[in-house]
Amino acid sequence: MRQRAVAQRADVEIPVARCIDWLCARSDMDSARIALYGASLGGIGAARAASAERRLKAVVSDSLISDLHAGFIEKIRCPYLIVQGKHDLLGLQTALDAVECARQHGVAVALKIFTAEETGASHCQADIPSLGQAFICDWLTAQLADGT
Numbered sequence: 670m671r672q673r674a675v676a677q678r679a680d681v682e683i684p685v686a687r688c689i690d691w692l693c694a695r696s697d698m699d700s701a702r703i704a705l706y707g708a709s710l711g712g713i714g715a716a717r718a719a720s721a722e723r724r725l726k727a728v729v730s731d732s733l734i735s736d737l738h739a740g741f742i743e744k745i746r747c748p749y750l751i752v753q754g755k756h757d758l759l760g761l762q763t764a765l766d767a768v769e770c771a772r773q774h775g776v777a778v779a780l781k782i783f784t785a786e787e788t789g790a791s792h793c794q795a796d797i798p799s800l801g802q803a804f805i806c807d808w809l810t811a812q813l814a815d816g817t
Contacts, residue, residue: 685718702813720744727812743774754790
């Protein structure tokens with residue numbers, strides 16, 4: 670993908686690992702409480718990075734663009750949250766397939782689908798972002814609570 674003539678690398682686990690290296694080297698950071706969040710295309714990047722990075726305590730894909738033929742979701746070893754709007758332009762099937770794949774491989778995966786009735790049913794909860802962010806922050810707080 671190119672944006673503003675800057676190529677996006679597919680192996681996002683490499684720069685994510687360098688960022689985690691930097692965080693872990695800081696004395697003011699708790700390296701046992703590092704999580705990763707990705708929205709839209711970043712959702713699959715977050716999942717891919719988590720499949721290779723064991724220092725993550727949790728990972729979130731807020732709307733999942735997934736190619737299960739790439740086969741890395743099953744390697745995630747931290748709790749994994751997939752958030753999808755029922756009326757997401759991507760549909761629900763990629764998220765449902767990813768959850769099934771993750772569960773089959775022992776990944777601690779959770780799925781939150783926002784409906785039109787509660788709002789947040791659009792891609793990345795664009796119709797009411799604060800609803801999705803509140804849910805995600807509450808989930809992350811629970812995952813990072815004990816620091817182990």
